[in-house]
Amino acid sequence: MRVIKKSGVTAVERDTVVRWVKRCLREITLKHYELPVDYPTAKTDLTLTVKLAGHRSSACAKGITIDLSPLKRGSGEILEYPKFAKDPVIGSRASVSVEMALAATVAHEVSHFIQYRYGPETRWLRQRFRKPHGEGFQDIYRILRARVINPHLT
Numbered sequence: 001m002r003v004i005k006k007s008g009v010t011a012v013e014r015d016t017v018v019r020w021v022k023r024c025l026r027e028i029t030l031k032h033y034e035l036p037v038d039y040p041t042a043k044t045d046l047t048l049t050v051k052l053a054g055h056r057s058s059a060c061a062k063g064i065t066i067d068l069s070p071l072k073r074g075s076g077e078i079l080e081y082p083k084f085a086k087d088p089v090i091g092s093r094a095s096v097s098v099e100m101a102l103a104a105t106v107a108h109e110v111s112h113f114i115q116y117r118y119g120p121e122t123r124w125l126r127q128r129f130r131k132p133h134g135e136g137f138q139d140i141y142r143i144l145r146a147r148v149i150n151p152h153l154t
């Protein structure tokens with residue numbers, strides 16, 4: 001993983017983001033999810049940028065960018081897209097810890113990275129990975145929320 005730390009981001013904050021990215025990649029590259037990639041390779045494929053610029057977090061086929069503004073504000077809220085905000089697994093959640101709000105953002109962006117990078121070569125994503133927050137994305141994010149994030153939410 002190539003990690004780029006922008007100004008205003010501490011080493012501890014960077015390491016926290018790296019830890020959640022690794023947890024997400026370790027889960028989604030388990031053999032039974034049938035992605036065309038193993039954990040070491042996925043880790044190599046992803047460039048992580050951690051910044052503090054007040055913009056949104058984002059992702060593409062090359063990696064993810066996490067903006068720490070909500071963390072610095074002390075936000076303890078997972079705020080999801082209206083389309084699935086009410087879903088019990090992948091939806092919005094109030095009153096979570098600041099770290100878990102950040103972790104959910106990481107899982108969301110890692111899901112985008114997975115959909116764009118490996119969607120074309122993955123049997124169960126090939127027909128449904130293209131829409132940014134469509135079915136393919138939601139299927140990936142559902143795995144990460146259920147297995148990596150939600151067990152830590154109260």
Ligand SMILES: [Zn+2]
Binds near residue numbers: 108112
């Ligand atoms: Zn998104």
